[in-house]
Amino acid sequence: MDYNFQEIEKRWQKYWEENKTFKTPEDLSNPKKCYVLDMFPYPSGAGLHVGHPEGYTATDIFSRYKRMKGFNVLHPMGWDAFGLPAEQYAIQTGTHPSITTKNNCNTFRRQIKELGLSYDWDKEINTTDTGYFKWTQxxxxxxxxxxxxxxxxxxxxxxxxxxxxxxxxxxxxxxxxxxxxxxxxxxxxxxxxxxxxxxxxxxxxxxxxxxxxxxxxxxxxxxxxxxxxxxxxxxxxxxxxxxxxxxxxxxIKDMQRNWIGRSTGAEVDFKIEGLNENLTVFTTRPDTLFGATYMVIAPEHPLTDVITTIDYKCTVNTYINATSLKSDLDRTDLAKEKTGVFTGRYAINPVNKKPIPIWVADYVLTGYGTGAIMAVPAHDNRDFEFALKFNLPIVCIQDPDVSDPEQKKRILAGKECWTEDGKYINSSDKSTGIDINGLNKDTGIAHITNWLEIKNLGTAKVNYKLRxxxxxxxxxxxxxxxxxxxxxxxxxxxxxxxxxxxxxxxxxxxxxxxxxxxxxxxxxxxxxxxxxxxxxxxETNTMPQWAGSCWYYLRFIDPKNDKLIFDQAKEKYWMPVDLYIGGAEHAVLHLLYSRFWHKVLFDLGIVSTDEPYKKLFNQGMILAFAYETESGAKVPGDLVEERDGKYFHKETGAMLNQKVAKMSKSLKNVVNPDDVTSKYGADSLRLYEMFMGPLDVTKPWDDKGVKGVFGFLGRAFRFFSNPENIIKGEEDTEVLKGLHYTIKKVEGDIETLRFNTAISAMMIFLNLATKKGKVTTETAATFTKILAPFAPHLAEELWQLLGHKKSLAYEPWPEFNEEFLKEDLFEYPVSFNGKMRFKIELPVYLSKDEIIKIVLADERSQKWLGGATPVNIIVVPNRIVNIVIKT
RNA sequence: GCCCGGAUGGCGGAAUUGGUAGACGCGCUGGUCUCAAACACCAGUGGCAGCAAUGCUGUGCCGGUUCGAUCCCGGCUCCGGGUACCA
Incomplete structure (x- = not known):
């Protein structure tokens, strides 16, 4: 029988829809629940991109597997539909954004349904529906x-x-x-x-x-x-x-931590000479106060004008004007030289009462800390660079822990910057009574902070980058x-x-x-x-797109409730989200905003968990091949032809290099999922996207690869749909072992989201079954079940051909039997000095001594020993034998 | 610059996280079927040498630890992502 995927897929999609196969269970007494969530898409006018099905297939496999494992599964889909493109389209054409949005949603829904994804469409939400955004408000x-x-x-x-x-x-x-x-x-x-x-x-x-x-x-x-x-x-x-x-x-956790950017230190008040004002700085290194030889304030600092003396007004104002025209990039470009001007004013260093000059420089930003810093050029690279340029004093206050005496000399003389730890020097003053000489960084920070607090000159402070x-x-x-x-x-x-x-x-x-x-x-x-x-x-402003996506996972739980944001019992049952999959581009913003709202709702007693997303996984980007000439000029995909594995420009004939790049309209290398499904079917698309490589890595799309998994599905269909291959009675032991190995492997791989190796294991089993020629009905049914999460249409079809009437969506997942996986023999690789030389098959229960005896008696060992006596013999049971000889 | 990933055949990738490197798939080569092609099926396929058995070599580079390193440690190079002088 031919693998007529078009007919099969259409029929089963219809069956699932009509029977509401994937309706979320209402019964909340099942202690096993699983909330599987995708980052819902913005329904753009371009339709689905092959990047979408990657994450959606992953969550779908997981959902289908969990259902078969007896879990109540919540697996919804919806639309993050507020957004700029619909509005811009409205400006151009006058079409109301709700119409554009509705059309786009329809396209997305159709495309997603054609992939056989097991969403409960009764739970569909749209952030632009009044019934939804009422609750956002x-x-x-x-x-x-x-x-x-x-x-x-x-x-x-x-x-x-x-x-x-x-x-x-x-x-x-x-x-x-x-x-x-x-x-x-x-x-x-x-x-x-x-x-x-x-x-x-x-x-x-x-x-x-x-x-x-x-x-x-x-x-x-x-x-x-x-x-x-x-x-x-x-x-x-x-x-x-x-x-x-x-x-x-x-x-991703590190990215969020860095974004929040917690740092501990102290705020220190510096008296300004001739003014009744303090200049407050935040520093993570209050211990280096003795090395602070000048200060820098941001051009936008509120005190800039007051601090600047009359003689310097002109230069400072010119500098501030120049800065205001700069973008953040210009201000913060490392490659560019630091700029700044003197204000004419001095501040008093609280630890030694010495006057130090106050400068204005745009490398200090208003948005972080207090918008002013104390500069310690001897122990901070940026300050060092600035001090060198403007000839400001550099005082070394930490004895560098270096072995090179020349380098030590340079550092102590203020000719080189030292940013590591070291014992303090030049860090005492009689007038203030402070002395930290000889201490190290940690104790030094504690000591100085304590002194500042007692003297009311500063306080220990935690600062965050988060704004x-x-x-x-x-x-x-x-x-x-x-x-x-x-x-x-x-x-x-x-x-x-x-x-x-x-x-x-x-x-x-x-x-x-x-x-x-x-x-x-x-x-x-x-x-x-x-x-x-x-x-x-x-209010004429509207909320940003983040608003709707900050809490949508909560509305999925009870989307049609018009009295409450959601039913509390339902929320308590389904939350938190057990698995959340989406692109890494949301690693910080969406996930951080969403966690923030969730914590507020938790504090107000509206939700029952402190965190919304228990397990997160980021899918890698799907890239495409792109072509460029020797000089690096990009060539659109439709102008490239392949000959003998090499690539040439159709018009100029020039040889081209194949590269991997993001899919883009200009490169004409965008892959449309509709093209793939019409040629190979949804199951092939699903399988290919999972087989390409690990879910979390970026990988290039290759049409040839789809052919490979299509071939696998075709072979599976032809083999299992042929009644001659399916027999009654006892299963062959080798097939049984292969089958149980496959169940174990696939199960483990789904749990850890390693779908590529799960698919490879199923391919290996099919190769074995095909070679054997016949399998029992039971084996066929078991294989069909483990294939089902990956290629659900084909699996349903085979299930029916095996004589079942109902969908296999809720059939219990097969259990593997370790007994079948046990081996009697193990083929030991025998190495000499770590190099594998030959293999020998031995019973698994042999003792180390017995193994050594047999291996040494083998004539091949004698050859590699060459008359020498082994220095050591390492035997790892059922792993390896390594014979060490002196060379 | 800093932070986080990564580098394995012609290509995508696998390797029980210290124990046979290259599973599976693509591609390629040869064969069967066919008038022919496509499809399908069978066999081979890291490189070098050899008719072959086999040997040498091989996981970005240099070094280390170990009986044994794709995996651990130190130092580099390149690629990808994030970030922008964060005091």
Whole structure:
């Protein structure tokens, strides 16, 4: 019988849909549950990319396997459908984004269904549905009404916030101001990156290194706008600690840790000569204060103007102006020489009362620490470089632990920078009474920090890189904020029972040049009056795309609930997510934001777990072959021809080099999954994407590889669908052993997500069965079951041909029997000095002495010994024999 | 620069994490079937030498530990990803 995949796949997809085979179980009494989640896609107009099915197939195999293992499985799919492309399309064509979105979702849904993925489509969600974003708005209100209790390290309702007496007295406004300063969501005038191309504000996190916008590539500039911000740094410690308990790839955990960027140190106050002001710096090395020979402040530092003396105003202002034109890249490019100017002013080093000059330089940023640093050129590379350039003093205060006397001399003389540990020198002062000479780094830091605190000159401090999250966009196609700005200056959030706040219909989707969102065009929607006649204006910003994806895994649990965000019992049953698979591009932003929201919801008693995603796995990117000429010029795929394994330009005939690159329209090397399914079928596509290599590595797509797995599926179908090959009675021992080895291997590989080797094991078994020519009905059924998670259409077809009426989706996963895997003989590799020379088959139960006796008696051993006596003989039972001889 | 990965046949990759390097698949070579081709099937396939048995060599490079290293340690080179002077 021919492998008619088209007919088979269509039929089973229909069967699954009609029978609701993959409906999520309602019975929550089964203690075995598994929540398997994909990072849901943005439904772009281009349709599915071959990168999507990679992760989706992985989770599908896992889900199908878990169902067969008796688990209640929740495996949903939905759409992260707010986003820029639909809005830009609307600006160009006037088509409402909801129409574009709906069409794109339909395409995605069709394509995904054609892959035979076992989603429960009753759980489908779309972030742009009012029934969904009503709850996104609801969470925003929660964030707004929550403050972070530093002592308890916990978010609490603002109703529980005690306003200090000193503030409570002056009046309502002051109290409101105090409460606002504590809320997790706040409204503030922020100097933000503005993208003139998208007419949108970008978060720091969205601006690329070269100063361009992540989404469109346009160059961004700075602009002042009223923005909603979320105080994520308050949760920095919780977010950091939580990482330890997660089953995530270590690399991703490190990325999150680095992003949060905790560092311990101290804030130190420096008196400014001639001014009644302190200059506060954050330093991780307060112990090096004796080596601080100058200070540097950022150009944007609030005290810059005050500090600069009249004589230096001109040069400093010129410098600040030049800096403001620079992008972050220009300011931070290591290759470029450091720049800076003297302010004319001195600060007093608290440890020795010495005056040290204050400079302005753009290598110090306002966004981190206090925007000012103390410079220790002898022990910090950047400060050293700066000091050399501007001829500033360099005082070595640590005796370097180096053996080279010349290098030691250079370091002590301040001619070379030393950043390692060493005993302090030149670190005492009679006037302040401090002396740390002879101590090492750890004790030195403790000593100085303690001294600073006693003298009231500084405090131990923990600092984080993580910044407040800029949470609003000047867009139409996003969740509106449930916020009203009143004419008297009050800002209020709407009542929960007034939600959802829908988007108004618009004629024009173009944002204003001033930076206000297109929502400001809708006067009817915009203006409101309260019951006392007070007039107000709705917030015109909308939420960023992150909002919808921050909590979607929770809505999947109970997507149609219109009374509650979700049913609590259901949440308690299904959470946390047991397996979460998606691209590594979300390693930091989405996963960190999502964890933040989840922790807030946990603190408020809305969810039952502290972390949302127990196990995370990042799939590698799928790349494609690309071609370039000798000089490195890229050649589109349609202009390349292959001859004898080499590649040539169709028009010029020039020889081309094959490279691996990201799929792109310009290189014409984008692979469309529809083309693959129509040619080889969905099972082949699924199998190939899993067989290409380990799930987490980037790997190039190769059409020839699909042919390989297609061949395997065809052979499997032809063999098992042929009644002549399927017999009744006792199974051959070799087949039985192979079968049980395969069950064990596939099971272990699914649990560890190593699908490539699982597939290889099934291929090996099929090769064995084909060679043997016949297998029993039971063997055929078992093999069909283990193949099912990988190639479900084919497996269902074979299952039916074997005489079963119902789907095999819930058939129990076969158990392997270790008894069948036991070997009587082991073929020992015999090595001489570690080099394998020959093999000898011996019973597994032999003792070491018996093995040595037999091996030495072998004539081949005599040959390799050449008359010598072995110095040592190593026998590892059922592994290896190694004979050591003197050479 | 720093951080995190990685480097194994012509190609994608495998190796029970210290014990036979190259599983499985692609490609290639030869054969069967066919008028022929495709498909399918069978056999071979790291490199070098040899008719062969076999030998030498071989996991980016240099060194170390070990009876034994793709795996552990030290030092490099190159590639990929992240990040941008983080005090």
């Amino acid at each position: 609801w969470i925003f209100i929660r964030l707004y009404n929550t403050w972070f209790d530093d002592e308890l390290q916990k978010g609490r309702p603002v109703s529980e916030l005690k306003v200090p007496e000193t503030i409570a007295k002056p009046g309502k406004k002051e109290i409101a101001k105090y409460v606002d300063s504590k809320r997790l969501a706040y409204y503030a005038n922020a100097r933000v990156w503005w993208c003139p191309g998208c007419r949108i504000v970008c978060a720091n996190e969205e601006v690329l290194n070269d100063g361009s916008h992540e989404k469109c590539g346009n160059r961004v500039e700075k602009k002042n706008l009223k923005q909603w911000m979320l105080r994520i740094p308050l949760y920095a410690e919780r977010l950091l600690k939580g990482i330890d308990s997660l089953e995530w790839p270590e690399g 407040d999250w800029l949470f609003s966009r000047q867009r139409y196609w996003g969740e509106p904020f449930p916020v009203i700005h009143w004419e008297d200056g009050e800002v209020t959030v709407m009542n929960e029972n007034e939600l959802p706040l829908k988007l108004p219909e618009l004629e024009k989707y173009l944002p204003g040049d001033s930076g206000e969102s297109p929502l400001s065009n809708s006067t009817e929607w915009l203006n409101v009056t309260d019951k006392n006649g007070r007039r107000g204006r709705r």
